[in-house]
Amino acid sequence: MLESLDHTAVAVPSIDESLRFYRDVLGLVVAHRETVRDQGVEAALLDIGDSHLELIAPLGPDTGVARFLAQRGPGLHHVAYRVRDIEAVLASLSAAGVRLIDERPRTGIRGSRVAFLHPSATGGVLTEIVEPAHHQ
Amino acid sequence: MLESLDHTAVAVPSIDESLRFYRDVLGLVVAHRETVRDQGVEAALLDIGDSHLELIAPLGPDTGVARFLAQRGPGLHHVAYRVRDIEAVLASLSAAGVRLIDERPRTGIRGSRVAFLHPSATGGVLTEIVEPAHHQ
Numbered sequence: 419m420l421e422s423l424d425h426t427a428v429a430v431p432s433i434d435e436s437l438r439f440y441r442d443v444l445g446l447v448v449a450h451r452e453t454v455r456d457q458g459v460e461a462a463l464l465d466i467g468d469s470h471l472e473l474i475a476p477l478g479p480d481t482g483v484a485r486f487l488a489q490r491g492p493g494l495h496h497v498a499y500r501v502r503d504i505e506a507v508l509a510s511l512s513a514a515g516v517r518l519i520d521e522r523p524r525t526g527i528r529g530s531r532v533a534f535l536h537p538s539a540t541g542g543v544l545t546e547i548v549e550p551a552h553h554q
Numbered sequence: 555m556l557e558s559l560d561h562t563a564v565a566v567p568s569i570d571e572s573l574r575f576y577r578d579v580l581g582l583v584v585a586h587r588e589t590v591r592d593q594g595v596e597a598a599l600l601d602i603g604d605s606h607l608e609l610i611a612p613l614g615p616d617t618g619v620a621r622f623l624a625q626r627g628p629g630l631h632h633v634a635y636r637v638r639d640i641e642a643v644l645a646s647l648s649a650a651g652v653r654l655i656d657e658r659p660r661t662g663i664r665g666s667r668v669a670f671l672h673p674s675a676t677g678g679v680l681t682e683i684v685e686p687a688h689h690q
Binding site: 420435436439490495499500514543 | 555556557558559564566572575580581582602603604605607626627628629630631633635636650673676678
């Protein structure tokens with residue numbers, strides 16, 4: 419059902435500030451930057467093997483990530499698994515009684531299709547499934 | 555410096571209970587289980603592509619993971635990057651002024667050598683580097 423660990427996402431107050439550590443000290447390469455308005459974030463994907471570290475910073479105070487930062491401070495925000503056929507995976511999860519945030523895929527970073535599972539279904543972990551765009 | 559995302563770790567009250575979701579619903583395969591006394595945890599590694607999801611449950615109430623669960627509830631605990639030469643990476647991080655929890659490697663799961671970076675150095679993310687045992 420799941421192909422690989424697509425990315426681990428870290429909520430940060432500022433992408434540029436975080437890049438001083440992740441890019442300049444750890445040497446990770448920034449593969450992509452994008453404003454994902456639907457999720458209220460500015461995001462950067464850093465290559466790490468076949469996976470990515472995703473840095474996400476809130477676009478404004480009235481966003482989920484801003485609330486996360488206010489409540490818990492910067493840190494690990496969610497984990498995302500790569501899938502081949504997101505509709506099939508969502509159907510399978512629904513059939514298994516897994517509580518979903520997104521019943522249908524929405525557009526994620528780099529033209530991917532994504533859906534979030536509810537943390538109550540996964541033992542407290544905000545979990546995303548990602549079907550990458552075909553050109554990737 | 556970093557080869558790949560070795561694992562993302564999730565703190566849970568009970569490995570067996572969590573496997574009902576991660577193994578039985580998501581279909582991930584348990585590659586390894588081990589009691590890591592040095593870290594006060596029972597751990598399970600589940601294969602996901604070239605990475606792992608690591609489930610960690612506390613061995614007792616006076617452990618770091620038990621305190622994490624009491625304070626924050628179950629959820630994402632740390633992220634671990636695979637490296638080829640852990641001493642060289644630690645030396646490089648030290649030279650860059652990165653605050654380390656472990657100045658020297660200690661033994662991790664499956665005979666790996668591991669070290670933790672302090673969350674204050676990484677923007678709030680407990681970060682581990684892992685040099686796998688040679689037989690892996």
